[in-house]
Amino acid sequence: MNAAPADQIRLLDLQAIDSKLDQLAHRRRSLPEHAEIDKATADHTALKDLVVAAQAQQSDTARELTKAEQDVEQVRTRSARNQQRLDSGAITSPKDLENLQHEIGSLAKRQGDLEEVVLDVMERLETAQNRVDELTARLEHSTVVLTEAEARRDAAFAEIDAEAEKVRRDRETVAAVLPADLLKLYTKLREQQGGVGAARLYQRRCEGCRTEFSITELNAIKAEPADKVVRCENCSRILVRTAESGV
Ligand SMILES: [Zn+2]
Numbered sequence: 001m002n003a004a005p006a007d008q009i010r011l012l013d014l015q016a017i018d019s020k021l022d023q024l025a026h027r028r029r030s031l032p033e034h035a036e037i038d039k040a041t042a043d044h045t046a047l048k049d050l051v052v053a054a055q056a057q058q059s060d061t062a063r064e065l066t067k068a069e070q071d072v073e074q075v076r077t078r079s080a081r082n083q084q085r086l087d088s089g090a091i092t093s094p095k096d097l098e099n100l101q102h103e104i105g106s107l108a109k110r111q112g113d114l115e116e117v118v119l120d121v122m123e124r125l126e127t128a129q130n131r132v133d134e135l136t137a138r139l140e141h142s143t144v145v146l147t148e149a150e151a152r153r154d155a156a157f158a159e160i161d162a163e164a165e166k167v168r169r170d171r172e173t174v175a176a177v178l179p180a181d182l183l184k185l186y187t188k189l190r191e192q193q194g195g196v197g198a199a200r201l202y203q204r205r206c207e208g209c210r211t212e213f214s215i216t217e218l219n220a221i222k223a224e225p226a227d228k229v230v231r232c233e234n235c236s237r238i239l240v241r242t243a244e245s246g247v
Pocket of ligand 1: 208232234235237
């Protein structure tokens with residue numbers, strides 16, 4: 001393939017631009033915010049599940065308390081009724097009186113036991129409420145952490161994208177004047193060779209693969225006409241001769 005030496009040199013400009021774009025894309029992918037956001041998202045999801053579970057626990061315990069209070073109320077009502085009957089003097093049979101007094105005693109004990117249950121459930125309800133409050137606060141904090149990390153990522157994206165847009169406009173200008181076949185070869189080689197399709201020959205080295213050429217190889221490169229597109233024998237990249245190439 002042949003190409004004017006000036007176009008070959010422009011290819012190095014294009015390579016520098018493409019490398020810059022690759023760097024920007026790499027920076028975009030490897031922002032530390034990505035890992036932060038992943039972690040914050042995982043924390044947030046886990047906390048959300050914990051809040052839901054804690055709220056379920058809280059409402060179960062609240063229902064349990066209502067039930068325990070109702071049990072106390074029932075016994076209290078029954079006990080009050082018995083006391084009324086006793087106080088009314090309507091019961092005269094000593095046997096009935098004894099039975100009634102016995103029942104009042106049993107109910108008092110039962111009420112005491114049930115009131116213990118109520119106190120126990122109230123304590124558990126308080127614990128459950130505290131857990132909901134604590135987890136809700138942590139969930140809110142994780143939302144803030146996540147939102148902040150996303151904002152920092154988006155700001156970095158905006159900066160990188162603005163720069164990339166500028167560089168892409170430069171690329172269009174350079175690429176527009178390059179011969180199509182040279183551009184096509186460069187593009188193919190760039191894909192095959194890790195993003196570098198054209199390299200400068202500098203101080204006997206291919207700057208693409210750092211291979212140092214022997215005098216014989218260098219003489220062969222020198223012997224090629226200036227508009228011949230030379231390829232590195234080692235990495236097959238387009239080898240561009242410039243004024244500083246020493247050939
Ligand atoms: Zn090479």
